[in-house]
Amino acid sequence: MANADLETPEFIERLRAGDRAAFALVVKHYHPRLLGAARTLLQPADAEEAVQDGWIAAHRALPKFEGRSALLTWLTRIVINQARMQLRKGGREVQFDPTEEGATDALAHRFNANGHWQEPPRAWALSGPDALLTRDELQHCLESHITAMPDNQRLALQLRDIQGLDFDDICNIMDVSASNVRVLLHRARARLFQMVDRFQETGEC
Amino acid sequence: MLKCKHVEQRADALVDGERLPFGEHLALRAHLMICRHCRRYLRQLQALVRTLRRSPAPLSDTHTEALVERIVDRQSE
Numbered sequence: 558m559a560n561a562d563l564e565t566p567e568f569i570e571r572l573r574a575g576d577r578a579a580f581a582l583v584v585k586h587y588h589p590r591l592l593g594a595a596r597t598l599l600q601p602a603d604a605e606e607a608v609q610d611g612w613i614a615a616h617r618a619l620p621k622f623e624g625r626s627a628l629l630t631w632l633t634r635i636v637i638n639q640a641r642m643q644l645r646k647g648g649r650e651v652q653f654d655p656t657e658e659g660a661t662d663a664l665a666h667r668f669n670a671n672g673h674w675q676e677p678p679r680a681w682a683l684s685g686p687d688a689l690l691t692r693d694e695l696q697h698c699l700e701s702h703i704t705a706m707p708d709n710q711r712l713a714l715q716l717r718d719i720q721g722l723d724f725d726d727i728c729n730i731m732d733v734s735a736s737n738v739r740v741l742l743h744r745a746r747a748r749l750f751q752m753v754d755r756f757q758e759t760g761e762c
Numbered sequence: 763m764l765k766c767k768h769v770e771q772r773a774d775a776l777v778d779g780e781r782l783p784f785g786e787h788l789a790l791r792a793h794l795m796i797c798r799h800c801r802r803y804l805r806q807l808q809a810l811v812r813t814l815r816r817s818p819a820p821l822s823d824t825h826t827e828a829l830v831e832r833i834v835d836r837q838s839e
Contacts, residue, residue, distance in 0.1 A: 672765030
């Protein structure tokens with residue numbers, strides 16, 4: 558079943574009416590994506606617990622789901638809220654607003670005072686047997702850099718570039734403005750660009 | 763004339779297919795025509811973003827059923 562079929566009004570009506578088979582289909586297709594989102598903020602075991610708590614809350618609230626956002630957006634928002642609650646219990650708070658974090662653009666040092674490249678991007682091998690982005694070591698390196706990002710950048714990257722959600726949905730899930738999502742995404746991508754560019758030159762992560 | 767730094771900051775909008783104001787879109791395209799460093803930056807950023815996209819596989823039926831069981835049970839606790 559395609560994800561689009563889980564978002565039709567007819568299907569949502571079955572869910573609202575408590576159809577167990579319909580609910581199982583949603584769990585089957587959306588659980589891995591929700592887990593991916595929760596893992597951006599939590600360790601794997603805690604993420605699993607947050608998603609399960611999210612499912613329980615969602616199952617309870619489904620009869621009242623009005624379909625103002627897509628089902629996946631609504632579920633992701635519930636799971637992210639569960640994850641934030643878990644963090645709070647452990648004394649951690651995640652700030653999604655990028656103006657609070659004091660982070661900068663990882664490529665900023667590569668421009669001169671006039672705003673032109675002083676250290677331009679290197680040419681990456683993008684095709685052929687040496688294609689850079691398909692190499693396993695680079696994939697591991699990307700993973701570790703994504704893990705090391707500030708939580709809000711990692712979540713924006715996960716929702717947009719890894720899961721392919723729309724900007725409006727991401728704003729809704731993270732409860733920040735579209736311009737803030739763009740700032741977070743730009744910082745996240747700039748970090749990864751800088752990392753891949755360095756890898757291209759040195760072969761080191 | 764746009765600076766490369768501005769292009770680097772707005773390249774994300776091009777990667778995301780965002781609708782930019784006509785003037786800005788034109789200025790970005792004009793800069794890209796004459797600046798090979800920014801062209802390379804945009805091309806490689808697009809490749810990087812494409813690499814990140816992943817659709818996780820759905821759960822198996824057995825795993826799904828066990829999970830649904832647990833959700834329904836825990837809700838009725």
